[in-house]
């Protein structure tokens with residue numbers, strides 16, 4: 470699907486776009502949620518029960534992220550942003566920074582980011598150190614209530630007003646490497662469709678919301694995304 474007469478593209482990415490960089494997904498056979506209970510490490514209640522475990526989980530993911538490199542899918546999306554005669558917005562559920570390190574600038578981290586820390590007591594934010602600990606004091610209020618600046622289950626994703634505004638005027642919505650099992654991101658295809666956008670899914674397997682897309686392609690993001698970007702740039 471090529472964006473003929475298209476001036477705006479919104480791309481939703483999930484863990485599958487970073488899988489070929491060696492960062493695990495959540496729900497695949499060896500995914501994070503097969504090794505950890507998400508209620509323990511990805512909810513405010515889990516953090517209140519055992520902040521040490523939660524920090525260990527995110528410290529490991531921060532370490533993996535630092536050792537990972539953008540793959541051809543991230544690089545192709547950065548190339549799209551530079552070469553497309555219109556607007557390209559990447560909305561990612563990922564908390565890694567591989568889109569930015571590939572060169573994308575318009576990236577919206579709706580689930581937060583590993584690179585920032587948040588004080589649960591006063592809301593202050595700052596650059597996360599490589600290793601965070603439960604008794605780190607907040608640089609603002611000194612309370613030892615430091616948490617990763619990531620969005621957990623039961624919390625409101627970030628930038629929803631900006632994302633919904635973009636979806637309501639988008640020409641082409643593309644979902645890459647996400648299982649479509651977590652809302653509100655899983656509902657973005659319907660918002661875009663209602664606004665008249667064409668919709669495309671690029672995923673290893675059909676997602677839970679595959680039937681809502683005009684077109685779906687199955688395969689590895691590192692192969693599908695560069696090929697799709699090449700066609701978009703060649704036909705605009």
Ligand code: APR
Pocket residue numbers: 482483484485486488489494495496497500507562563580645646647648649650651671672673674675676688689690691
């Ligand atoms: N290329 C393309 N798609 C892939 C690849 C790949 N190389 N590898 C895996 N996938 C697909 C899987 O088939 C799956 O559909 O990526 C999807 C990953 O799905 P999830 O593990 O559920 O990850 P995601 O959709 O990003 O999860 C959403 O759930 O737990 C939360 O906050 C977490 O942001 C995350 C949210």
